[in-house]
Amino acid sequence: MKKSRVLRASALLIGLSLVGVACGGDDTSSDTTAAAGGDVTCDGLKIAFFGALTGDAGNLGQNIKKGVDLAVAEFNEANPGCQVGIEAYDSQGDPAQAPALADKAVADASVVGIVGPAFSGESKAVNGKFDEAGLPIVTPSATNPDLANQGWKIFHRALAGDDKQGPGIVQKITADGKAKVGVIDDNSEYGKGLADIVQAGLGDVAVEMNSLDPEGSDYSAIVTAAKDAGVDGIFFGGYYAAAGKLAKQLKDGGVDAQLYFADGVLDVGFIEAAGPAAEGSIIMCPCAPKDSNADFLAAFKAKFNEDPATYAAEAYDAATAFLDAIAAGKQDRASILEFLKTYDKAGVTKQIKWDEKGEVAGNAIYAYTIESGAIVGKPGLIG
Amino acid sequence: MRDWLLYRTFWDLTITGLALGSIYSLVALGYTLVYGVLRLINFAHSEIFMVGTFGALMASQEFLGIPMLEDGGYPYRTGFMLIVFLMFILLCAMVFSGLGAVALERVAYKLRGNGDLFGAVVLAFLTGFVVSMVFVDDTLANVIVAAILTAPITMGYMSLFRRGKQSPRLAFLISAIGASTAIAEAMAIWGPEKREQYQTPRILEKDVLFTFLGADVRVDNLIVIVGALLMMVALTLFVNKSRLGRGVRAVAQDAETARILGVNVDMIILVTFALGGVMAGGAAMLFTLVYEQSRFNIGFILGVKSFTAAVLGGIGNLKGALLGGLILGLVENYASAIFGGQWKDVVAFVVLLVVLMFRPTGLLGESLGRARV
Numbered sequence: 001m002k003k004s005r006v007l008r009a010s011a012l013l014i015g016l017s018l019v020g021v022a023c024g025g026d027d028t029s030s031d032t033t034a035a036a037g038g039d040v041t042c043d044g045l046k047i048a049f050f051g052a053l054t055g056d057a058g059n060l061g062q063n064i065k066k067g068v069d070l071a072v073a074e075f076n077e078a079n080p081g082c083q084v085g086i087e088a089y090d091s092q093g094d095p096a097q098a099p100a101l102a103d104k105a106v107a108d109a110s111v112v113g114i115v116g117p118a119f120s121g122e123s124k125a126v127n128g129k130f131d132e133a134g135l136p137i138v139t140p141s142a143t144n145p146d147l148a149n150q151g152w153k154i155f156h157r158a159l160a161g162d163d164k165q166g167p168g169i170v171q172k173i174t175a176d177g178k179a180k181v182g183v184i185d186d187n188s189e190y191g192k193g194l195a196d197i198v199q200a201g202l203g204d205v206a207v208e209m210n211s212l213d214p215e216g217s218d219y220s221a222i223v224t225a226a227k228d229a230g231v232d233g234i235f236f237g238g239y240y241a242a243a244g245k246l247a248k249q250l251k252d253g254g255v256d257a258q259l260y261f262a263d264g265v266l267d268v269g270f271i272e273a274a275g276p277a278a279e280g281s282i283i284m285c286p287c288a289p290k291d292s293n294a295d296f297l298a299a300f301k302a303k304f305n306e307d308p309a310t311y312a313a314e315a316y317d318a319a320t321a322f323l324d325a326i327a328a329g330k331q332d333r334a335s336i337l338e339f340l341k342t343y344d345k346a347g348v349t350k351q352i353k354w355d356e357k358g359e360v361a362g363n364a365i366y367a368y369t370i371e372s373g374a375i376v377g378k379p380g381l382i383g
Numbered sequence: 384m385r386d387w388l389l390y391r392t393f394w395d396l397t398i399t400g401l402a403l404g405s406i407y408s409l410v411a412l413g414y415t416l417v418y419g420v421l422r423l424i425n426f427a428h429s430e431i432f433m434v435g436t437f438g439a440l441m442a443s444q445e446f447l448g449i450p451m452l453e454d455g456g457y458p459y460r461t462g463f464m465l466i467v468f469l470m471f472i473l474l475c476a477m478v479f480s481g482l483g484a485v486a487l488e489r490v491a492y493k494l495r496g497n498g499d500l501f502g503a504v505v506l507a508f509l510t511g512f513v514v515s516m517v518f519v520d521d522t523l524a525n526v527i528v529a530a531i532l533t534a535p536i537t538m539g540y541m542s543l544f545r546r547g548k549q550s551p552r553l554a555f556l557i558s559a560i561g562a563s564t565a566i567a568e569a570m571a572i573w574g575p576e577k578r579e580q581y582q583t584p585r586i587l588e589k590d591v592l593f594t595f596l597g598a599d600v601r602v603d604n605l606i607v608i609v610g611a612l613l614m615m616v617a618l619t620l621f622v623n624k625s626r627l628g629r630g631v632r633a634v635a636q637d638a639e640t641a642r643i644l645g646v647n648v649d650m651i652i653l654v655t656f657a658l659g660g661v662m663a664g665g666a667a668m669l670f671t672l673v674y675e676q677s678r679f680n681i682g683f684i685l686g687v688k689s690f691t692a693a694v695l696g697g698i699g700n701l702k703g704a705l706l707g708g709l710i711l712g713l714v715e716n717y718a719s720a721i722f723g724g725q726w727k728d729v730v731a732f733v734v735l736l737v738v739l740m741f742r743p744t745g746l747l748g749e750s751l752g753r754a755r756v
Contacts, residue, residue: 054571054578092578187725210723215684217674220399221719221727224392241580245676252589254599272582273676276456372455 040327041081047072047322048111049086049315050101050126051118051141052093056214057239059267060311061093061118064140067315068115070303075323084326087111093118093239095125095189102126106133112333113138113322115315120144121189127152136337138321140314143263143286144193148357156321156340156354158314158347160286160363162190165262166197168365169235169284173202173260176282178233180207182226182257184246186238187211194262195237207231214242222246223253231257239264244273251277263287266310271373278370282378286365288313289377293348317347389720394598396716402604402673404712405611409666410689411696411704412618413484413659419635419699420655423552426559427491429686430566431484431660435667436677437570438479440583442472443671449584457585468586469672476671477664483566484660488653491562492555500537503544507536522573571679580678583671607669614665615705618658622701627654635699688715688731695735697745706746710734 049068052061068086076083087108089101098117105111106129114130114137117123123142130137131152138156139147145163147155173181183206185195192211199206207229212219226234234250234257236243243265250259261270263285271278290308291297296316300308325339344353350362367378389396410432417425443449447468449458460468490505511532515525571578587606591599622628630651633641642648670685671677688711696707711731718730738746 056578056580058577058579211725213684213724213728215680217670217676217681217685218399218403219724220403221396221716222724224395224399224716225388225720227395228388228392244580245674248675252601254591269579272451273580275452275582275585373452 039081040079040329042084042326042331043082044085044110045082045112045326045331046085046087046108046110047319048089048105048108048114048116050089050098050105050114050116050137051091051122053088053090055092055094056241057093057119057264057267057269059240059269059309060141060264061090063267063309063312064115064118064315066300066304067140067308067312067317068319070300070312071316071319071323073303074299075327079327082326084323085110089116091117091119091122093122095121098122098126099129102129106130106135111135112326112331112336115140115318115322117142118311119188119190120147120193123147124189127155130154134333134337136322136333136340138318138340140318141263141287141311142190144190145197146193148359152358154337155358156318156360157358158318158321158349158352158360159311160365161359162194162197162262164363165284165286165365166194167201168286169194169198169260169262170201172282172284172367173198173205173233173235176233176258178258179205180229180231181205181233181235181260182207182209182229182231184209184222184234184236184238185211186214186236186242188214188238190264191236191238193237195235198235198237209234212238212242212246214238217245219246219249220253223249223255226250226255226257227253231255233258233260235260236265237262240267240270241273244270244278247274247281248277258282260284263310266368266375268309268375271370271375278373281370283368283370283375284365285310285368286363287311288349288364289366289368291377296348313349317349317352320347321345321352389717392598392720393717394596396720397713398595398598398600398604400713400716401709402607402712403715404692404709405608406666406670406673406685406708407689407692407711408705408708409611409614409662409669410685411693411708412615412662412701414690414693415696415698415701415704416631416655416659416662418693420631420638420652421492421555423492423555424559424690425487425492425656425659426556426686427487427563427566428484428659428663429682429689430563431480431487431682432663432667432670432685432689433567433570433677433679433682434483435476435480435660435664436583436671436681437574437581438664439472439476439668439671440581440677441479442475443468443584443586446475447471449586451582451584457588459588460586461588465586469668472671473665473668476668477661480664480667481657481660484656484663485653487559487562487566488656491558492652492656499544500541503537503540504533507540508533510536567679567683574679578679580676583675583677585675587672603673607673610665610669614662615701618662619701621658627651631655631658691731691735694745695738697742697747697749699749700745700747703745703747703749710746 049065052058072084072086091098091101118141120142131154136154138158140158143162145161183195183199185191209225243261259281261283266283266285287310325336330336330339353361368375369378413428489501508529511529512525515528589601589603592602593600630646633646634648634651692707692711693704696703714734715727715731718727
């Protein structure tokens, strides 16, 4: 292991010396905003997106990719001498497909930072590879708490983990005065992990209703169980496609319980899949509402002609951290990783500053709901 | 025993289990028919079902122009219009699946060394397309290149076919698996929504019709169960009473003898695929009626389950497909209630193993070929 690391490091050094002398002199660049760099020079550096662009939760990855695109576009415009590229690794959110892509990312020496992996399952499968290669990552969306406890030096996340989100959900359900809440998950790293936290937090109020197959289509057995248990609330840990099918079948089956979901469901895909059954669902998320930063909202709208959706702002913050490192003259994996350790800046979603485990300082949990077929922020931020 | 959940919700689970089981049964018929005449498992049948769901989707969204939502609610239709719409969607799904099955037979099964032109043309086009894809990353350009290359490649294939010997049976199994992957991936790559889930509009209001022993019977569940039964009766009548059906039975019994006696075996095989496809189309329409969704790999899990149902009931046996499908649907639902949703597949396959241990040919045994249909 050690030998290969030395090899990679020397390969990097050779690559950097080829980049030219010009890079050397810019260590003094400001670390205010990425766009303010101005005179930064670099050559052939890339930031990678890693996550699902297609597949059952592909919308979430698309949002993230757009956040990265915006940050990089702004940086490139402000720094004519340093055009940073974007590499996209579409894992389809599948832990089985992720490792081969991770090898590709590691092998591409021009990739100096990764925004992602987007989901917890794939993170668990590949973050070890990135750690071994010393390739820094900032995930804008993977919230499984265990990810921060693996001893990965390269791990950072731009939002609170499920150890914060779970209690936030429990707090919300308790505040709503629910007496009997069915807890369902999709058996994924993220969904099961979060459902377990919520179930433990709810204690006697929770009724365990086991897992469903997110690729399956018939959830009638769960609907029957929910009806039988007479629940007045249901929490599902999983992603939006399965959540939509579940919500629809629950409503059709005559279950009137209030539905609670988490960040993986906060997408229009949920509304498309559930139709009118989505109305009134409560979706919690450690992700900031789209209008939490007016400048970001305006810039995003100008570029993509749409509002930023779930995780786009977090992805922007994640990419900005890497771009700030590049602007500060840290242009290889090792020095960028070092730079992130002391990074402390107001991002568009929160103060971006990581502890030694890679957890971000701000950990607000927000509540959203579905009204007339649209996601609306619900006042009642849970800190 | 999870708090006697099964005991309390037995009839609810029975009704939803029968509805899903009916869909398994219809798809299982396709496996069983093809096995009956060819002694082969058509592993691409699951994709024929998928094609049918997209036929239903296109019928309702494109041809009939039904929106997903009307005034914030479901686009319900009622009375006569509802029946016309449902029949039209059913017809479209059956046509899509039926044509899909016929095309599949031509391409994946027909290459029997005697040089089938249609199959060779399709294969040649696909070959040209793949070769072009290596060089250009533009679908339209690939299609044009492939179209130009089709004629010369077809000639090459035809001469190869003429020289070739009869393919071993295993080759068809592999080509079917290949076709299955190819069809699903083509949908994932070129479909408008790629790998995302598609929704079909809901035109049938899912009211509870009546209560049966404490269980709500919804109109969609009832339509699925009754519809599937009707389709199966029609198929059985066709196989037993019609001239073509007699041909199917003759080929199933002994293909060589049937050929000697003047039965057009190739034609019968095509008819068999078409019948299986039409049944899968019916299943697809009923499926979208209840679950209102589709995706590029919707057929995969359902196909495995239906194949299991066919084996459970006795593959090659039409009544066995019905029985196997219904039993599988019920067992899955009951198992969900007893052990939890994540165990239902395990229990379903344990049941299959136990049945095969005591009755190696399935519950009813093989009989399409034994004139006991």
